[in-house]
Amino acid sequence: MIDAPHNWPQAGRLLCRLVLGAALLTSLQGCVEMMVGTAVVGTMAATDRRTLGAQTEDTAITVKAEARMQNLIGDSGHVNIASFNRKVLLTGEVRDEATRATVEREVAAISGVQGIVNELEILGRSNYTSRGNDALLTGKVKASFVDTKDLSASTIKVVTERSTVYLMGRVTQREGQLAAEVTRGVSGVQRVVKVFDYIGEDELKQIGKAN
Secondary structure, eight states: OOOOOTTSOHHHHHHHHHHHHHHHHHHHHHHHHHHHHHHHHHHHHHHOSSOHHHHHHHHHHHHHHHHHHHHHTTTSOEEEEEEETTEEEEEEEESSHHHHHHHHHHHHTSTTOOEEEEEEEESOOOOHHHHHHHHHHHHHHHHHHHTSTTOOGGGEEEEEETTEEEEEEEEOHHHHHHHHHHHHTSTTOOEEEEEEEEOOHHHHHHHHHHO
16 A cells, blocks of 8 residues: 655545545455456356357347337337347337338348347337336246246246237247246236247256256
């Protein structure tokens, strides 16, 4: 620690030490937060059944698609983008069939996209109340997964649009069926749509060993 000049009054030297100590503590706290954040991200990546490359591409696809929607849709509609294992789910509302087709075409042209599930509806733009309810349902579904034996909540992506719940992830047929049944039991859910990539039980065991 840097010391204060000896010709300072004692109180001045003490104040200097306190200030420098606080600055050092703040710096260390930032390092700790960064390390904790990195550990959390690393843990999430390790439990995800996608490859690290697929996870990275899904993030890039989402960012690029959302940027395109700003120019294409503006305030005339509402489009949600969810990419999982390079498969993109489109939900929300657009003004007409031509716009619906254009959105799908623009997203499909993004590098890395391997499939499109177009669930866009030709409707007026949803309001904040509806979206808030959808966010609440998503939270309730995720919480239900956590409480369900033989179901890994971290492997399933939940998207809710106008009380319809879409389920994405790399799961076995058994897991997919169980997840759908649990979701249907959540109060407020009107419909469940499975958008899963299915894997075999043997592949699941191999993934478990790798993690």
